[in-house]
Amino acid sequence: ALVASQRAGIDLNWDTAQAIDLAGRDVLDAVRTSVYPKVIDCPDPKRTTGTLDAVAGDGIQLCARARVTVRTNIAQLIGGATEETVIARVGQGIVQAIGSTPSYKKVLENPDFISKIVLSQGLEGNTAYEIVSIDIADIDVGENIGARLMADQAEADMRVAQAKAEQLRADQT
Structure with a gap:
């Protein structure tokens, strides 16, 4: 490792x-990774099969995967x-970053926008790695969370109105 x-x-x-x-770190691997950066997946496929799910400002869920070069x-170290x-x-x-974006369309049009925001946050502080780049590998549109919440609210409002109407009928008899 010293020679390398x-x-x-x-x-x-x-x-x-x-x-x-x-x-408890591998010295030779540390030197190699310092010379030849490695790519790690986010989220880690060994630990989860899922994605990074976030809801944009317009209520649309986006499911993303990223590749981070470190x-x-x-x-x-x-x-x-x-x-x-x-x-x-x-x-x-x-x-x-996705949550602070006003529209999911902006993210889909320019995924590098998200990468730039995340890189500018200086996330590698006090870690054994320097982040070289963040690339959005995959981004898919999920559910319309905003519409579902509005539908749930409308249903709740309808139940309240029905309860008030029944109360009025009961009071009139």
Whole structure:
């Protein structure tokens, strides 16, 4: 690992390599990922088969998957948060960005818009990785949550009106 880091021009001394190893991390893998960034899926397909679901401002649900390219940050590797934290933060950022968009159409027209918003949030703070890029791999339209909520509200209003009408009939007799 030390030889590979020297050849790659990465500043890694023996003490740092030992500390990385004692922290339970693979030193050679860390050096490789620092030189050749790796791609991680968000959400992690090993843990879930789902998507990142968010509702845009107009009530339309969007289901997204992203691919995050990361490079090891050797200086933060010891004590830095892991890949799972990066996945969680990016997922939260995507959901938040979609939720703050006024219309689902804007997201579908330009998915890179979401990537740029998430990248600008500096999510890699205190993690073992530097986020190189975030690419929206897939985005699908889900349910019309807004319409469903309006229909549920209309049904509730109708029940209240029926109850009041029955109360009036009962009072008149």
